[in-house]
Amino acid sequence: xxxxxPDRRAFLKRGxxxxxxxxxxxxxxxxxxxxxxxxxxxxxxxEAQDYSSDELIAxxxxxxxxxxxxxxxxxxxxxxxxxxxxxxxxxxxxxxxxITPSAxxxxxxxxxxxxxxxxxxxxxxxxxxxxxxxxxxTMDELKRFPSVTRLHFIECAGNRTxxxxxxxxxxxxxxxxxxxxxxxxxxxxxxxGVQDEGTWIVAEGVEEVKGASSLPMAKAMDDILVAYAMxxxxxxxxxxxxxxxxxxxxxxxxxxxxxxxxxxVDRFYMTYNDYGHLRQDSDDAALSYQIGPKSxxxxxxxxxxxxxxxxxxVRGLAWSGGGVVSRVEVSTDGGESWMDADIRGTPQRMxxxxxxxxxxxxxxxAVLMSRCTDEIGQVQPSREQxxxxxGRSGVKxxxxxxxxxxxxxxxxxxxxxx
Ligand SMILES: Nc1nc2c(c(=O)[nH]1)N[C@H]1C(S)=C(S)[C@@H](COP(=O)(O)O)O[C@H]1N2
Ligand SMILES: [Mo]
Numbered sequence: 001x002x003x004x005x006p007d008r009r010a011f012l013k014r015g016x017x018x019x020x021x022x023x024x025x026x027x028x029x030x031x032x033x034x035x036x037x038x039x040x041x042x043x044x045x046x047e048a049q050d051y052s053s054d055e056l057i058a059x060x061x062x063x064x065x066x067x068x069x070x071x072x073x074x075x076x077x078x079x080x081x082x083x084x085x086x087x088x089x090x091x092x093x094x095x096x097x098x099i100t101p102s103a104x105x106x107x108x109x110x111x112x113x114x115x116x117x118x119x120x121x122x123x124x125x126x127x128x129x130x131x132x133x134x135x136x137x138t139m140d141e142l143k144r145f146p147s148v149t150r151l152h153f154i155e156c157a158g159n160r161t162x163x164x165x166x167x168x169x170x171x172x173x174x175x176x177x178x179x180x181x182x183x184x185x186x187x188x189x190x191x192x193g194v195q196d197e198g199t200w201i202v203a204e205g206v207e208e209v210k211g212a213s214s215l216p217m218a219k220a221m222d223d224i225l226v227a228y229a230m231x232x233x234x235x236x237x238x239x240x241x242x243x244x245x246x247x248x249x250x251x252x253x254x255x256x257x258x259x260x261x262x263x264x265v266d267r268f269y270m271t272y273n274d275y276g277h278l279r280q281d282s283d284d285a286a287l288s289y290q291i292g293p294k295s296x297x298x299x300x301x302x303x304x305x306x307x308x309x310x311x312x313x314v315r316g317l318a319w320s321g322g323g324v325v326s327r328v329e330v331s332t333d334g335g336e337s338w339m340d341a342d343i344r345g346t347p348q349r350m351x352x353x354x355x356x357x358x359x360x361x362x363x364x365x366a367v368l369m370s371r372c373t374d375e376i377g378q379v380q381p382s383r384e385q386x387x388x389x390x391g392r393s394g395v396k397x398x399x400x401x402x403x404x405x406x407x408x409x410x411x412x413x414x415x416x417x418x
Contacts, residue, residue, distance in 0.1 A: 330359075
């Protein structure tokens with residue numbers, strides 16, 4: 001069986017080279033093909049993995065030839081020597097399409113967390129405070145309510161542009177997109193009966209003082225999900241098993257994981273999370289939550305390499321807390337001129353939207369950028385525009401400025417921020 005493999009792969013290789021040669025009339029090797037000098041088939045020497053085992057038939061795993069993994073961001077290893085998990089980023093440079101595989105969804109924790117092991121049979125959600133009826137739900141009870149299934153990104157405010165970043169994990173690794181299923185928080189709040197003075201909520205996870213966030217009632221009554229499933233299966237422990245809120249379009253810290261309590265209150269509460277983000281003022285808090293129109297080129301991005309001149313599909317992701325992505329433009333000359341990119345699929349509200357752009361690299365130095373416009377007309381700003389607004393202190397709140405990647409003559413790709 002194993003002996004057949006090289007033959008088959010060689011055939012595929014010839015077939016692809018032929019097809020590429022015909023359609024593009026290329027003299028050089030077809031796209032993605034290496035010249036036929038070194039004939040060795042990569043990975044052949046590795047020990048074979050038995051994908052036909054009972055275990056992997058019952059519950060699958062990716063090919064052992066695929067090695068892309070989450071990486072610590074800001075240089076802080078997870079878990080650390082005390083077992084605490086800090087922010088760990090999604091390898092967006094390897095991603096295809098808009099949905100992040102659950103196993104690669106970024107992990108965000110406010111001050112470092114132990115990922116708790118919660119028994120869903122024992123877990124409860126309490127809704128109390130300024131309500132007519134205080135309610136306590138089991139997981140089974142929550143699943144009896146009408147549910148919604150929605151694609152949404154989550155993004156940590158820690159994602160920012162900087163000259164120090166090398167790869168897209170450094171600059172944008174703390175955003176991911178998944179399909180979430182759960183009950184609208186509004187459904188549960190209506191069940192409890194919110195009193196007139198109830199203008200804010202405080203949502204709390206299982207970790208005592210950590211992981212609590214304040215949210216305005218208008219958002220709670222709009223589109224917040226109390227989610228128990230992610231990409232078709234129960235939410236994974238690192239993402240909040242068995243229950244979390246997903247706050248569409250707002251910064252990630254508000255999407256409280258391991259959710260156990262929602263208190264309806266009459267004012268903005270300065271919780272541990274809110275204090276960390278220096279929001280002593282409720283107007284400032286409510287205004288700075290929403291993530292602006294944003295996009296990034298995932299290929300080619302920092303640390304990757306172009307293997308020769310010619311045709312490339314430039315790929316990326318765009319998103320906005322303001323709703324649907326309506327337009328994505330790409331520049332290959334450092335922002336001098338812009339051209340429309342192709343949007344993949346039907347963009348969803350507050351969800352990553354994949355885009356692509358056909359490009360022929362002539363071998364000269366080039367600076368690639370992308371720019372997102374959302375359905376309410378907001379346009380992603382350049383770093384210069386952001387600096388003009390915020391001054392030398394840098395961006396407060398989220399940084400949604402344009403990320404430039406420089407292609408060097410040797411094909412290497414670097415962060416172009418100086
Ligand atoms: N209970 C709890 N919820 C939490 C956190 C936390 O530490 N504890 N971290 C927050 C932060 S800072 C972010 S960015 C998001 C990350 O969600 P994810 O890990 O599913 O990507 O969860 C938020 N929810
Ligand atoms: Mo975060």
